[in-house]
Every structure is written in structure tokens, then in C-alpha cells.
Amino acid sequence: xxxxxxxxxxxxxxxxxxxxxxxxxxxxxxxxxxxxxxxxxxxxxxxxxxxxxxxxxxxxxxxxxxxxxxxxxxxxxxxxxxxxxxxxxxxxxxxxxxxxxxxxxxxx
Numbered sequence: 001x002x003x004x005x006x007x008x009x010x011x012x013x014x015x016x017x018x019x020x021x022x023x024x025x026x027x028x029x030x031x032x033x034x035x036x037x038x039x040x041x042x043x044x045x046x047x048x049x050x051x052x053x054x055x056x057x058x059x060x061x062x063x064x065x066x067x068x069x070x071x072x073x074x075x076x077x078x079x080x081x082x083x084x085x086x087x088x089x090x091x092x093x094x095x096x097x098x099x100x101x102x103x104x105x106x107x108x
Contacts, residue, residue: 001016001017001018001019002016002017002018002019002020002021002022003015003016003017004016004017004022004025004026006025006026006029006033007029007033008029008032008033008036008052008055009033009036009037009040009048009051011048013029031059032055032059035054035055035056035058035059036051036052036054036055038055038058039051039054039055039058040054
């Protein structure tokens with residue numbers, strides 16, 4: 001297990017992660033740091049716990065928005081797949097009808 005030092009609001013934290021995940025952890029920490037810093041436009045007026053809470057709430061809001069958008073997109077994909085299946089069924093029916101007409105014409 002690897003250990004990485006990350007910085008949130010200019011305060012270092014040593015955290016563990018799986019080997020090879022160090023860069024991802026640092027990128028995630030940078031995202032959290034940006035949220036925490038944006039939660040304190042006064043530059044230190046709020047306490048550390050409150051800043052962490054506000055940053056976590058902002059990230060949770062983004063995650064919930066993404067989850068909602070994903071659910072909407074998945075529903076739209078399911079609808080489009082159903083439309084495609086119906087279109088395929090209509091195309092097959094049309095081709096079968098055309099083949100039947102051609103066979104009937106050929107039999108005359």
C-alpha cells in the first residue's frame with residue numbers, strides 16, 4: 001500500500017492508497033481542495049471542519065446532479081433502443097411483404 005501526501009486548503013494530509021493509484025488520489029485531492037477553497041471566499045474566515053463540510057456538500061451536489069443526468073441519459077438510450085427495435089420490426093415486415101408480392105408476381 002502506498003502513502004501519498006495531499007494538501008487540502010494548504011494543510012497536508014498523509015493518506016494511504018493502493019499501489020498505482022497515487023496519481024488518481026492526488027487528482028481527487030486537487031478537486032476537493034478546489035471545492036474547499038471556493039467554499040471560503042473570505043480566505044480563512046470559516047473553520048476547517050465547516051470548510052470540509054461545505055466542500056463535501058458541493059461535491060455531493062455535483063455527484064447527485066451527475067447521477068440524475070446519467071439516469072436520464074440511460075432512460076433515453078432505452079427509449080431509443082426500443083424505437084430502433086420497432087423500426088427493425090417494421091423494416092422486416094416491409095421486406096417480407098415485398099418478397100411475398102415478388103413471389104406472387106413471379107408465380108403468374
